[in-house]
Amino acid sequence: MRIGELARRGGTTTRALRYYESLGLLPARRAANGQREYDEDDLRLVHEIRSLTGIGFALEDTRPFVQCLRDGHTTGDACAASVEVYRRKLAELDDCITRLHAVRDQVRAQLEEAEQRSRPCGR
């Protein structure tokens, strides 16, 4: 199939697919006239990339998963490198959540304090 069909079926755009190719993430064969040619395996890769980035993974983080599929594994997270990305991302998320909690509490305290000052006595 050509790039337009892959984009449609993969739930993305032709621009994104060309971008992935420019990163070496999704290389494409070329037809005689220069047009990109993809197959069902490529569609699988696109789905893998999109589902991961949809969750919040960076494009670079999807590389091990794509490579894993390309190596013949049935899932992208069957390889150690992919699992490692999972772990790293999990730690990042926990860290981020912790920090956001702290910030939220800080903002909430500031807000309450400001409201306190605006009506000093009861009411």
Place this chain on the structure above:
Amino acid sequence: MRIGELARRGGTTTRALRYYESLGLLPARRAANGQREYDEDDLRLVHEIRSLTGIGFALEDTRPFVQCLRDGHTTGDACAASVEVYRRKLAELDDCITRLHAVRDQVRAQLEEAEQRSRPCGR
């Protein structure tokens, strides 16, 4: 004082201060020779800006706080517009935290599933 001193005492850089000026966030008087001249009140504004952006507020969000101080209030959050920013940010944070929780749980589930597959039977 001049821009270098303000940057040092405000915990930032001269580039940042010029940038703030370009946004109209921190206008500066000029000396006869064209150099920017600041006073202690400006330092106060810089501290306000930095402490807010340090928490995660966008520069534009600090504008009401800075204006509030410039209007003579003792704190930057004494004005309604500032409090409104607090509220908005608080809602944003809650929303962000909720989404991150969902993502984290999703990633954790994926990770556990992947580990399950790597050692199918006990152990």
Place this chain on the structure above:
DNA sequence: CTCCGACTTGACGTTGACGTCAACACAAGT
């Protein structure tokens, strides 16, 4: 033949908060 849709490459735009560099002027210290 003409028209349309899909394809190609290349270049620039977007968002935020500056960093970095160039090329120059002015101030202070020795």
Place this chain on the structure above:
DNA sequence: ACTTGTGTTGACGTCAACGTCAAGTCGGAG
């Protein structure tokens, strides 16, 4: 006088993940 430090403006670079536009090519339908 010379050097060093600090100041000025202006322009371009950074990061991510593409969007948008331009100008042209290719294939098939009518």
